[in-house]
Structures are given as C-alpha cells and as structure tokens.
Amino acid sequence: MEIKENADLASRLLNVMEHDILPLTEKGVAGGNKVFGGALVRKSDHSLVMAETNNETENPLWHGEVHLLKCFYEQPVSKAESTRDMIFLSTHEPCTMCMSAIAWAGFDNFFYFFSHQDSRDSFSIPHDLKMLKEVFGLEPGGYNHDNAFWRGRGIFDIIATLPDDEAQPLLEQANRIRGRYAALSQAYQASKDDNAIPLN
Template sequence: MEITENAQLAARLLSVMQNDILPLTEKGVAEGNKVFGGALLRKSDLSLVMAQTNKETENPLWHGEVHLLKCFYESPVSKQESTKDMIFLSTHEPCSMCMSAIAWAGFDNFFYFFSHQDSRDSFAIPHDLKMLKEVFGLEPGGYNHDNAFWRGRGIFDIMATLPDAEAKPLLNQAQRIRDHYAQLSDSYQESKDDNAIPLN
C-alpha cells in the first residue's frame, strides 16, 4: 500500500510522538535510558499498533527501534499484522543497526522527527554519525534514503512541502515536541554517568 506524504500523515505522526511515545520515554529516561523511541502504525488508517522507547540499561542493543521490534515480535499482534502493511515511526533518524533491523523485519519505510545531526548537536549523542563515518565511510546524510529495502523520510521534509496554512499548526506542535525532548535530554545528560550503557 502506498503511503501518501501529506498533512494528515504528518499530523498523525506528531500526535503519536506526543501522546504515545513521549510518556514512555519520560519513564525510560527516569530509568537512565536515552530519549529515542518508535511506533508502528497501520498504513490503512494510521491507527497505532505499538509504541516503545529505548531500554539500553537492560541491553545496549535495545535502541528505541530495536526494542520496539523486540516487543512487537513478542506480542500476539505480530501474528495478526504484517510489517509490509505498517508505517515505522522513529523519533530520531535511525542508526545503522536500527536501519538494518527495519529492513530485516520487512518494513518498506520509516519516518523520523530528529535528524542524525540533531542527535549529535541538540542531544550530545554523536554515535549514529560516528558509526556511519567510521564503519561505512559515510558523511552525514550519506546513506541511500531510497533503496531496495525502504524509503526513509524526515517529518520536517513532509511539512516543508505543505502550504503555509497546513504547515503552521504542525510546526507549532513540532516545536512543543522539541521543547519536551530538550527537557528529557537534559535529564538524561545529568544522569548518564550513573548507568552502564557502553556508548552513553
């Protein structure tokens, strides 16, 4: 099923971030985890299948996206829902491990709110870009956003194509989400030395 990148999609992705992922991330950060999270939505009606957040204090591989996939496949819903019929929402542009996991799980898409540069500059978490550079020799943005596995798009890229009247309320909501994540980032940075995450 084709995904239409329009105001309705952007609004729904922002709503899921604000109402479904952020509350989980607040709890996760309180436990010492990073601010990354994700959600699965049905392409057919944009309804929520599942939301999750980072659990690296439990296992350093449980990035927001990978932990979401773990929980999905441990749930009965995975027997009823096909990944080809779902949208993958990531709060932050996925790292190389998470991009691969999204492909291995059979998704043909992902959408993200914060970019790799945001993770480095606004969240003081440079590992995504460093991994892409050191392991794959890629500069920021250097991976193929359209490839044989999936199409990766930023939510802000969608909003940039919208008429001002449609974009303005979405951009206002996006700023509120940014502000909330900035607070959570401060909390994480203050406590990160207390956990055992290898790349904190």
C-alpha cells in the same frame, strides 16, 4: 500500500510522538535510558499498533527502534499483521543497526522527527554519526534514503512541501515536542554517568 506524504500523515505522526511515545520515554529517561523511541502505525487507517522507547539499561542493543521490534514480535499482533502494512515511526533518524533491523523485519519505510545531526548537536549523542563515518565512510544522512529495502523520510521534509496554512499548526506542535525532548535530553545528560550503557 502507498503512503501518502501529506498533512494528515504528518499530523498523525506528530500526535503519536507526543501522546504515545513521549510518555514512555519520560519513564525511560527517569530509569537512565536515552531519549530515542518509535512506534508502528497501520498504513490503512493510521491507527497505533505499538509504541516503545529506548531500554539500553537492560540491553545495549535495545535502541528505541530495536526494542520496539523486540516487543512487537513478543505479541500476538505480529502473527496477525504484516510489517508491510505498517508505517515505522522513529523519533530520531535511525542508526545503522536500527536501519538494518527495520529492513530485516520487512518494513518498506520509516519516518523520523530528529535528524542524525540533531542527535549529535542537540542531544550530544554522536555515536550514530561516528559509526556511519568510521565503519561505512558516510557523512551524516549520507545513506540512500530510497533503496531496495525501504524509503526513509523526515517529518519535516513532508511539512516543507505543505502550504503555509497546513504547515503552521504542525510546526507549532513540532516546536512543543522539541521542547519536551530538550528537557528529557538535559535529564539524560545529567545522569548518564550513573548508567552502564557502553556508548552513553
């Protein structure tokens, strides 16, 4: 099923971030985890399948996206519904491990709010970009966003195509979301030396 990249989609993804992912991430950060999270949304009606957040304090592989997939496959819904029928929402542009996990799980898409550069510059978590450069020789965002596995798009890329009257309320919500993540990032950075995450 084709995903229509329009104001309705952008609005729904922002709402899922604000109302479903962020409350989980607030709890996760309070437990020493990073600010990354994700959600699965049905393509057909944009209803939520599942939301999750980073859980690296339990296992350093449980990035927001991979932890979401772990939890999804532990539930009966994974046997009843195909990943091809879902939108994969990531709060932050996925790292190389998470991109691969999305592909291995059979998703043909992912959408993200914060870019790789945001992870480095606004969140002081540069590991994604360092791995892209050191292992794959790629610059930030230098991977193929359209490939044989999936199409990766930023929510702001969608908003940029909209007329002003549709874009403005989305940008206002996006700024509100940015503010909440900025506060969570400060909390994580202030306490990260207390956790045992290898790349904190």
